[in-house]
Amino acid sequence: MIEFKNVSKVYEDGTKAVDDISLTINEGEFVVLIGTSGSGKTTTMRMINRMIDSTSGEISIDGTNIKDENAVELRRRIGYVIQQTGLMPHMTVYENIVMVPKLLKWEKEKMRETAERLLDRVDMGTEFLDRYPQELSGGQQQRIGVIRALAANQDIILMDEPFGALDPITRDALQELVKHLQEEMGRTVVFVTHDMDEALKLADKIAIMSEGKIIQYDTPDNILANPANEFVESFLGEDRLQQRSTMQTVDQVMVKKPITVTQDTTLGDAIRVMRDNRVDTLFVTDSDYVLQGVVDFEAINKNRQKAMTVQEIMKYVYYVKSGTLLSSVADKMLKRGYKNIPVVNEDGILEGLVTRASLVDIVYDTIWGDDEEVESIPLEKTELKETE
């Protein structure tokens, strides 16, 4: 885990490159720092391996302040990929891949084996080992750049606009590859870019930066759904925001605080709750508000003469976790004919309810919602003839 606590970088001439940021990057996360040039994203990244030292605040990796560590040793356990590949032109592909293992004085066989294995992972044959970087295409060069950062089993990898200089097709392929490698190997990646498409494609979490500050730090879905401010909106751009209805999550449309009863409520009390709230279904939770099941009016009606609690007659219920994309929920509701689906958080606590009415709202919004040109048609009313 990488933790930034109130970290700032102020240069001698007074410019604040990074201004009091706090950020937590969990193990195995793919975090993208995005911003315009001068937003402090690269500085933030380079502070992690101490290529730039922070002027105040604390950066720790797995609880250890990085300033207590030798900078050279720290860098050897953090992978580093830069845009212009930084491959050594006077070294062969093999020598480039095993640069860090060599600094760490690995044995020859182990280095050879690692280089061959990694080369295979990026679909390049061992015949490349003895070539020089200039003999490779740009895409191949950056593949080597990427596996060089993995060669010493670094669990953190820093990437500074690694695909910025590549053509779109090559870039696409390398993005796939990096995402794939990261997921498979479970490495933590901190990735700097100014390309929002790239960020949305790769990131588990995106930190949007401007003028040295983090404006918003969240998952791509959440950022698209709830841009923190106008700056983020403009950064995302119109097109992406237009698409967001398909990106919407259940949290945004659900009815909050649906009517519930606890398991030990008597049927008599339950029917009173139904009447008071004008509903025909009640969700049953335990005392901690954890969803247990559902009771409906028919079930209560059948058993109304008996002295029972709702626990004895409740039925199981399908639910979704908060954060689920609305599109997949809508699909289930429409195909399976559910009237509604409860939404629970990670602890199983009931948070809300997606109803068919919520779906209607969405459909209405997509069709008419943002279109200001539709004039409201004046409604005509029937004229009632006066009766004498």
Added chain:
Amino acid sequence: MVEFFNNYGSQMMRLIWEHLYISMVALGLGVVVAVPLGILLTRTEKLATGFIGVASILQTIPSLALLALMIPIFGIGRFPAIIALFIYSLLPILRNTYTGMRKVNPDLVDAARGMGMTEFQLIKKVELPQAAPVIMAGIRLSGTYVIAWAALASYIGAGGLGDFIFNGLNLYIPELIIGGTIPVTILALLVDFVLGQVEKKVTPRNQITE
């Protein structure tokens, strides 16, 4: 021609040896001092302009004057001549080392440092190999200069092929002047050729075509 070699042949061999000896010791000292100094200057930018400025000024002193200046300090003979030639060899090597090191692609330096090379490893494994062609060009230049100027060293009693040239001048024997000049030229070309081979050797394979 045959007569010339009969009269002066053995003497010439001795003078060639002396000439080569003075020049190569001076050049060797120059390399030993100027290359590390040039590297050091890339680490202390503030000192760099000052040092290179001083070296440039030393370079402008007329060679004969510099040799003459050595006499009150070091007397006459080989030693002062070597010192004077050494001073001359400094600037091209120093300047080329400095610019060669600075010209190394900053991305390579950044990548090497970012991957955890120490400053020494960075110089040895990245900067020096990358700067080698430029540094060698400086050494070659100094090499030919030093051979040529070593001819003047005989003026302060250091020997070398300059003896032939000065004697030829004083006694008006053109054969001697030519017999001194041609070997100097050949020596200079030879040294340049040898250093060229060294340059090829230390230049990373992929950069030769550059």
